Amino acid sequence: MDDELERWKADGAHFDYLGFTVFYRKAGTGPNLLLVHGYPFSSWDWAAIWPGLTERFTVIAPDMLGMGFSDKPVDYEYSVHDHADMHEALLEHLGIRSCHLIAHDIGVSVAQELLARHDGNEQSTAPFRIDSITWLNGGLFNEVYRPRLVQTLLSKTPLGDVVARYWRVLMPGVLMNAAVRELFGPDTKPSNESLEKFRQVLEYNNGKRVTHKVGRFVRDRYHHRNRWVRAMRRTRVPMRLIDGPYDPNSGQHMADRYIDIIPDPDVVLLAPTIGHWPQIEDPNGVLTHFLRHIDNIGKPEPMNQ
Template identity: 65%
Template sequence: MDAELERWKTTGRHFDYLGFDVFYRVEGSGPALLLIHGYPFSSWDWSLIWPTLVQRFTVIAPDMIGMGFSDKPTVYEYSVSDHADMHEALLLHLGVDSCHVLAHDLGDSVGQELLARYEAGDNAYGAPVIESITWLNGGLFNEAYTPRLLQKLMSRTPLGDMTSRFQGSGLARRVVDRTLDQMFGANTKPTPRQLEQFHQILDFNDGRRVSHAVGRFVADRYRHRNRWVRAMRETAVPMRLIDGPSDPNSGRHMARRYSEVIPNADVVMLADDIAHWPQIEAPEDVLRHFFAHVNRVAAV
């Protein structure tokens, strides 16, 4: 395993979630900050901004079931609701009763579910106060989300089940590399080492066998769209969207929809060449805009 990934793994912790082993990292002091990663990777997505965040916050970052260094059961109903349950259970396990949230990709959907529960008072584990939410690129509004063809085929058709046993092949790796290349900006493409790290994360615990099943969370975006959006429109929780505009899935067009739907929308657009992974492609800019958001919340 890559040395940096190994250090990330060995400095993490584990907790039991309904009989499954969930990996998480917690570090720092101060107010709690929950980081909710995207699909199909892990808490490692936050590694470039982690050292700065832990100087101000107690940063909590789990790997969701089916991803990263957590268990990856083949017989499991992966859903946004279950991912939200796990995050609530972890906060309860750590004794956290309030937190800020920074979410990306699938993490946006999990954050939307947590916000809807917070507004309705129907949490599964405890009732943590959400101090603020910062969204990064993700499918906040399914009507504006434009996934790649491979994502559609793997998550919405039987192709994922049919090809899961072959996902470790050289051809499959090249397909993943090409998809990742499309998701990064023109000037921020992942290095060969980053690509290898991504593959090692996917391969851990034979994760490629379940990646397509985890990806079926997209159906939840349709099922819960109105409930999630209603919570976003009615909440008093301060929210900010930091968006990489050249993301083909959820870039400028998603930010435009956010401004149309959310009252008094707080939207920050990054440089034109930043795409789907702002925390990897433009970590300093993400930190600057995130801190400006939480500083304003703290001042109020």
């Protein structure tokens, strides 16, 4: 494995989630900040902004089941709700009663579910307060989300099960690399070295067996769209969307929909050439606009014990 990934993994910890092992990173001091990563990679997606975040926050970044360095069970029903359960269990495990959130890609769906539970007193573990949410690129509104063809084929058709068995033949590295590169902006394409790291994270613990199953979270976006959007429209939790507008999945069109639907929307559009992974493509921009969001909030009221 790449040395940088090895160091990332070595600096992490693990906790037991209902008999499965979940990897997470925890570092820094200050208010708690939970990072909810995207599909199909891992907490390593946050590496470029990690030093800046840990200067001001106690940062917690797990790998969801089926991804990264966490367990990847084959006979498992992956879902947004289960991912939300895991994040709540991790916060309880760490004794955390309040936190800020940054969410990306599938993580925005997980954070939407966490917000709906938070505001509806439906949390699955010890209650915790969400102090703010920062959304990055992701399918906040399913009606304007534009998944790539390969994602649709793997997650919504029987082809996913076939590809999982014969991955090296039906989905060679060149096709996977092309699918990843397509989501980056024209000036921020990942290097071959970065693509190799993505591949190693994806394949860790034979992860390609379950990538298509994890990708079925797109179905949850159809089923729970109204519940999640209702929570966003009604919440008093401060929210900001930081969007890479070049993203073909959830770029400018997703930001426009956010402005149309969310009351008093707080939206920051990055440079026109930033794509789906803003925390990788423009880490300074994401860090700057996130910290401004936090600074604009002020101190929350103490949580009742």
